[in-house]
Amino acid sequence: MNKILFLLLIVAQHHIFPQINFDDYFFDKTLRVDYYHTGNDTLEIYSIDELLQEPFWAGSKNNLVDIFNYGKYKFIVRDEASGKEIYSRTYSTLFSEWLTTDEAKQTTKSFSETLIFPFPKKNVIVEFYSRDKKNILYKKFEYKIDPARYFIKKEKPFKSTYLEIINNGKPESKVDIVIIPDGYTINDSSKFLKDCERFSNYLFNTSPFRENKNKFNIYAVLTWSEESGTDIPADNIWKNTIANSSFYTFDVDRYLMIYDNKTLRSLASNAPYDQIYVLVNTTKYGGGAIYNHYSVCVSDNPNSEYIFTHEFGHGFAALGDEYYTSEVAYSEFYPLDVEPLDPNLTTLVNFESKWKDLIDDDTPIPTPSTSEYKNKIGVFEGGGYSAKSVYRPAYDCTMKSISLDNFCAVCKRAIQQMIDFYSN
Incomplete structure (x- = not known):
């Protein structure tokens, strides 16, 4: 059932974004964009550092456009001539975590970050997106790249x-x-x-x-x-x-x-x-x-x-x-008025988008942490560093406790979907 749902997602993706022929747009190597992410809890600035050519492209040549609504950030690569989206990925960074610390309210910092994508054959525009506090993506910056430009570095600083x-x-x-x-x-x-x-x-x-x-x-x-x-x-x-x-x-x-x-x-x-x-x-x-x-x-x-x-x-x-007793330095890492991006956490704001399809009809939501539901998928309170109002899918899981071979069904599905995406 999970495999069928994911295949339907892929089909829908290809309907919305027609299949992109890798060889029409890319060489079989990598363009790396190093940039700086600067800011604090009220300021955000992107600035380009340098561009580098790298010898390998390891990613899928079929699944070039991201289908997952994960991560704090997203970048989109567009063919300049047509405006067509030819590559995209969602991601998070150390900077996005730092923004939730008390230090981000007191000072401004810069973090080095990197985008990688297949080396383009023609001019492209790279768009940088960040999420607001409602997890809506907004374009913050764009950068035009001429792949024939001789300032794209080809040296290898750490050759191994x-x-x-x-x-x-x-x-x-x-x-x-x-x-x-x-x-x-x-x-x-x-x-x-x-x-x-x-x-x-x-x-x-x-x-x-x-x-x-x-x-x-x-x-x-x-x-x-x-x-x-x-x-x-x-x-x-x-x-x-x-x-x-x-x-x-x-x-x-x-x-x-x-x-x-x-x-x-x-x-x-x-x-x-x-x-x-x-x-x-x-x-x-x-x-x-x-x-x-x-x-x-x-x-x-x-x-x-x-x-x-x-x-x-x-x-x-x-x-x-999925644990909720921790010394982590974050403050309000998961706002309670929006649905977390993580596939295994929910605030019940939009639970339809999460794992509701995996829950038995007779399992209550929220789900009591009792022996009756210990081995079932449910909605258990406590997760995301918060004991209240953030919920996890299982009584226990490798994302909650020190346990081996113990991913719950929701985590397994998310992992399987990502494996299928990269290996297609």
Whole structure:
């Protein structure tokens, strides 16, 4: 049933946006647009940094136009001559999370961000969209690109080789994950390769990834840090690492992220990729992920398998956190008068758009957290860092608690839809 619904969505998408012939508009390589996102809780500015040509295009050549209403942002690539939308994606960024912190009310910051899309054959216009507090997208900025312009950089600042961990076929018909090592020195190289094998197995221990293993490619970029480990600012630990990861993002001790977007993207460009996963060589508990941005996991914590799959739920399928007791620094991350964008959270403002079709007729909405409904899909209060008025689909799930192979039916559907989109 879920597969049928998704196929109908694809059919509707192609009816609204006629099928785009990749070869009519694009070369089989990537154009990368680095830009700065500057602002605070009342100000937003986009500014272009630089354009780069990268050698691989890993994305689908069929599903060029985004069909998911996820993420804080969206970009649309239009053929300049016709105005036709020829590529688009939704995404979120570290900047969008920072905007919900108290610091964003006190100061202005700039974050480096990146768009990637197939390298255009002709002039295009790139439109940048942001959502308002009602989650409505508004165009904020546009930039014209002449692909023949000689200022598009072709150099590779971090030239490295990559190793195929899992190869199931052409990147254009697979979900391509590139694993970037951080805090692994040259002496840790054999450990990194063993870790890549181990973490690949972690992913496919979990449904629905397990059933779709043949739809994935996983690559490891062979690049090394000067020192082992990562930054832990509160403990005055600072390590010279290739991707510059750090705990205490937004002053949350376990939030392990990367501000150095340009370096990370340059490292990732050494392999074909749809998704970037950074593996950090440390035993400390932590990680993080942002939809269509990147994911991060620690290598040697007892809960690394859970962290790896949980964070990929965020980064790949836009799943929200379903727990509601947390030290996160966000304030009112989910406004209660609008429906969350995450496919596994609801405020009941527009529940028809979420998982109502998966709920039995005799299951009450909201759903009591009692043994009677413990193994059913329902609408359980508590989620998205809030104990009240934000609801999750299941009593328990990998997006709620430290648990393995425990994605609920709603999360599984969202993951499956994304796998199908990228592997078509």
